Amino acid sequence: MNLDTFIGQKEIVFTLKKALKNPFHAYIFEGEKGLGKKLLARIFSKHILCENKSSCGVCKSCHLFDASSHPDFKIIKRQEDKKEISVESVREIIKDLSRGPIFSDRKVFVIEEGEELSTSAQNALLKTLEEPPPYAIFIITCNNIERLLPTVISRSVVLSFKRYSASEIARILSQNNLEPKDYIIKLCKGNPKITLDFYNKEVQNKRDYIFDKILQYDGAGFGLIKEFESEFEKFKNDFEFLFENIIYFLRDALLYKKTKSIELITNTDKLEKIIQFSNKHTITHIYRLLQDFMVLDRYPDANVVSENVLDMIFLKLSGG
Structure with missing residues (x-):
């Protein structure tokens, strides 16, 4: 894949193409997770x-790059057993920079999830960004730019990634030899990663599990809640997935309850379950549940305070 075949982010790709002959020393690729920031950083x-x-x-340079052995290309990211990217990691970059390029006329450093750089690491990096060697290029991918120091941002070209159109998502699916499905394109909200995840059997199994549990819900099913609790471990690191699936299911059930039409339903592959749930509950009850989960979906740092959020979910599901 190259800049000409990369799908989406047309304005950013155009900017990067123009910069190839004389690139800036630092770029920040920012935007929500799953929009292709890391992929485009590698392509650039x-x-x-x-x-x-x-x-x-x-x-030869392309062959080395494709073999993940290019001496002038480095990827820096948080180690799995660490909470952040340490200042030592940045010092290794600076040490590497002092040796100059080995094969190419540039050295490129991609820092993934740059918001995970510690404050001291960002300050160490800042000194290099202020006076970079002429051959140095930094690309920082970032899901939350607000966690970067303003001084780091001000010394970089910031490129903001946007969500993709439905036609672009369909092209990405075709590129990956996957059949575009209408309900997935609607549910993915213009995010390629979410789109591709839907074709993962494990993700679909989780989705089926959530919908089956909702369908069993009778308004006060404490037994169901205890059963849900026993298997809830699988969602502790992905509350967003849980909440969004419940919200979309309840939204579809409410729309069908009010209109008796399937045209506005998003989860078109689950029509039978949605209709069954809709027929089982009143408009008021479905609406109240939808409102409750929309509140929970906005709960701050849900992945951190999972037990508190879990208690709230059980309370809502039990009619509390």
Whole structure:
């Protein structure tokens, strides 16, 4: 894949193409998770390091890059056993920079999830951003730019990634040899990662599990709640997935209850379950549940305070 075949983010791709001959020393690719920031960072890096500046796939630099052995390309990210990217990691970058390029005329460093840089790491990086060597290029991918120091941001070109159109999502699915499905394109909210995740059997199994549990709900099913609780561990790191699936299901049930039409339903692959739930409950009851879960969906730091959120969910499901 190269800049010409990358799908979406047209304005950003255009900017990067123009920058190939004379790139800036630091870029921040910012936006929500799943919009292709890491992929585009790699593609741009390959272009920069390519002997022909075209990601030709033929030159020695491209071969080294494709083999993940290019000496002038480094990816820096948080280690799994660490809470943040340490200042030591940044010092390693600075040490590496002092040696200059080995093969290409540039050295490219991609820092993934830059918001995970510690404050001291950001301050150490700042010194290099203020006076970078002429061959140094930094690309910082970031899901939450507000956690970066303003001084780091001000010394970088910020490129903000946007959600994709339905047609772009369909093209990405075709590119991955997947059949575009209308309900998935609606549910993914223009996010390629969410889209591709829907084709994962484990994700679909979780979705089926959630819908089956909702369908069993009778307004005061404490037994159901205890059963839900016993298997809730699988969602402790993904409350957003849980909440969004419940919200979309309840929204569909409410729309069907009010209109008796399936045209506005998003989960078109689950029509039978939605209709069954809708027929089982009143409009007022479904609406109250929908409102409750919409509040829970906005609960701050849900992944951190999972037990508190879990208690709230059980309370709502039991009619509390």
